[in-house]
Amino acid sequence: MAEVFDVVVIGGGPTGENAGARAAAAGMSVALVEHELLGGECSYWACIPSKALLRPGDALWMAKQVPGVRETLKGPLVASAVLEHRDAMVGYYKDDSQVKWAEGAKLKVVRGHGKLAGPRKVRVEAKDGSVRELEAKRAVVLATGSRPRIPDIPGLKEARPWDNREGTAARQVPQRLLVLGGGVVAVELAQAWRSLGAEVTLVERGKALLSRFESFVGEQVEHALREDGVKVVMGATVTNVSRPGGQGEVTVKLSTGEELRADALLVGMGRVPRTDELGLETVGLKPGETVQVDDQLRAKGVEGGWLYACGDVNGRNLLTHMGKYQARLVGDVIAGKKASAWADTKATPQVIFTHPQVASVGLTEAKAREKGLPVRTVQYDLGKVSGTSLLGEKLGGTAKLVVDEKRRVVLGATFTGPEVGEMLHAATIAVAGEVSLDTLWHAVPSFPTMSEVWLRLLEEYGL
Ligand SMILES: Cc1cc2nc3c(=O)[nH]c(=O)nc-3n(C[C@H](O)[C@H](O)[C@H](O)COP(=O)(O)OP(=O)(O)OC[C@H]3O[C@@H](n4cnc5c(N)ncnc54)[C@H](O)[C@@H]3O)c2cc1C
Numbered sequence: 001m002a003e004v005f006d007v008v009v010i011g012g013g014p015t016g017e018n019a020g021a022r023a024a025a026a027g028m029s030v031a032l033v034e035h036e037l038l039g040g041e042c043s044y045w046a047c048i049p050s051k052a053l054l055r056p057g058d059a060l061w062m063a064k065q066v067p068g069v070r071e072t073l074k075g076p077l078v079a080s081a082v083l084e085h086r087d088a089m090v091g092y093y094k095d096d097s098q099v100k101w102a103e104g105a106k107l108k109v110v111r112g113h114g115k116l117a118g119p120r121k122v123r124v125e126a127k128d129g130s131v132r133e134l135e136a137k138r139a140v141v142l143a144t145g146s147r148p149r150i151p152d153i154p155g156l157k158e159a160r161p162w163d164n165r166e167g168t169a170a171r172q173v174p175q176r177l178l179v180l181g182g183g184v185v186a187v188e189l190a191q192a193w194r195s196l197g198a199e200v201t202l203v204e205r206g207k208a209l210l211s212r213f214e215s216f217v218g219e220q221v222e223h224a225l226r227e228d229g230v231k232v233v234m235g236a237t238v239t240n241v242s243r244p245g246g247q248g249e250v251t252v253k254l255s256t257g258e259e260l261r262a263d264a265l266l267v268g269m270g271r272v273p274r275t276d277e278l279g280l281e282t283v284g285l286k287p288g289e290t291v292q293v294d295d296q297l298r299a300k301g302v303e304g305g306w307l308y309a310c311g312d313v314n315g316r317n318l319l320t321h322m323g324k325y326q327a328r329l330v331g332d333v334i335a336g337k338k339a340s341a342w343a344d345t346k347a348t349p350q351v352i353f354t355h356p357q358v359a360s361v362g363l364t365e366a367k368a369r370e371k372g373l374p375v376r377t378v379q380y381d382l383g384k385v386s387g388t389s390l391l392g393e394k395l396g397g398t399a400k401l402v403v404d405e406k407r408r409v410v411l412g413a414t415f416t417g418p419e420v421g422e423m424l425h426a427a428t429i430a431v432a433g434e435v436s437l438d439t440l441w442h443a444v445p446s447f448p449t450m451s452e453v454w455l456r457l458l459e460e461y462g463l
């Protein structure tokens, strides 16, 4: 006999937890199915541990910019203490506190691997082989996330490379680390392991790092990585990887003819949706593919409107906060409220936790022009703002606004520099709220904070 709930959520990462909690808060009975750790990739092998690994290096780098503090510094980071802090931040890879939270939110946690077994039906197989059949009266929500994409490069899989899991959970600092990719995972983890003492080489096939952002972002992060002592190889693809027995020294051949050797190899080359073992074929969808959704997060191509997908699995925006945003909307839509996701196409914020930090929201100049919008941009050197120089010597960065000339509203903003992540929400409010420049002129930033860059940007614009 099937156990009946209003809502069954498959996947207990940040997205699944939030979709379930929102539905439960609206009075519905909710089963949350999780086959590993409640809290998902983000809590144990992605956002949290990567930021725990980056923070000490960032703090040390910042301290070195502050006269009087710099002179007290005695040496490099203590790697063992950093790794211990990382372990504490991930709850020692246990999910007890998350389970307690879920129970408090009135979610029924069901342990095991969930699979669709036809419309509104979910089959859950536990580790001991026992099976539970669940039925959803109102909705099934897919929130199964993503896994790393390991490209088909000869010898790469056999070399047993690190992905984000080993890349954030390793217990020892490798002497030589080779990082493949030039996206967010690659630059953050390259800088983190370098700060812990590894000799790091990063290989990116394109001409720029972080190519989805404004071009100065990649340039400045590349410069910082090189200053840290990371060897950055651009415009080279990996043609072959060799590591006999999948352990020991790994050799990587590049299209340029160069050969690189390392003790550990880390792949940061994008993600694929976790939909291959999900029973999608039982509802007419294709296993292994992204679950396409409409703006109510309903799966396209499934009759009856009972199947939803949010977070990484729908490919709209691979970020925890955007998955959680979608999750809240899903909970509301299932509860019968009118809701529609638009921030994830128009006002997505993202912070890259390197030094310099990168913070961006909305459209880049290139994206806005691609859309045919009437674009004007303004840029200002963050180093010229008093608030920045008070944070430390020789600190700088860039602030850029992409403005819709016709409507006089901000379409996008990007900042690089120390701690700019904490400045981002003002920009997110301006973009999501379509606040006019003439109104922003009256949003006076405090002196002497870095936020005064807003005033300078508006002056540059001509206000
Ligand atoms: C190294 C790294 C750093 C990152 N840093 C950031 C950051 O700083 N900020 C940010 O916003 N984003 C960051 N991200 C992205 C972020 O981790 C993801 O966007 C986020 O985890 C997506 O959440 P989710 O709930 O959709 O999926 P996940 O977190 O992947 O959770 C999915 C859950 O579903 C479970 N599951 C899967 N299939 C089944 C099944 N069939 N049955 C039962 N359970 C199942 C999994 O075990 C998992 O617990 C980072 C990613 C990486 C790789």
Ligand SMILES: NC(=O)c1ccc[n+]([C@@H]2O[C@H](COP(=O)([O-])OP(=O)(O)OC[C@H]3O[C@@H](n4cnc5c(N)ncnc54)[C@H](O)[C@@H]3O)[C@@H](O)[C@H]2O)c1
Binding pocket: 151, 180, 181, 182, 183, 184, 185, 186, 188, 204, 205, 206, 210, 237, 238, 268, 269, 270, 271, 317, 318, 319, 350, 351, 352, 353
């Ligand atoms: N701080 C954050 O917000 C944060 C941190 C980490 C990850 N994330 C998210 O997680 C997701 C995954 O990150 P990611 O860095 O893995 O993906 P990504 O898409 O950001 O970058 C992938 C990189 O791999 C390279 N690449 C892909 N295939 C390749 C190949 N065959 N050969 C050589 N290079 C190749 C690309 O050129 C690109 O530089 C992203 O959407 C990211 O936003 C966010």
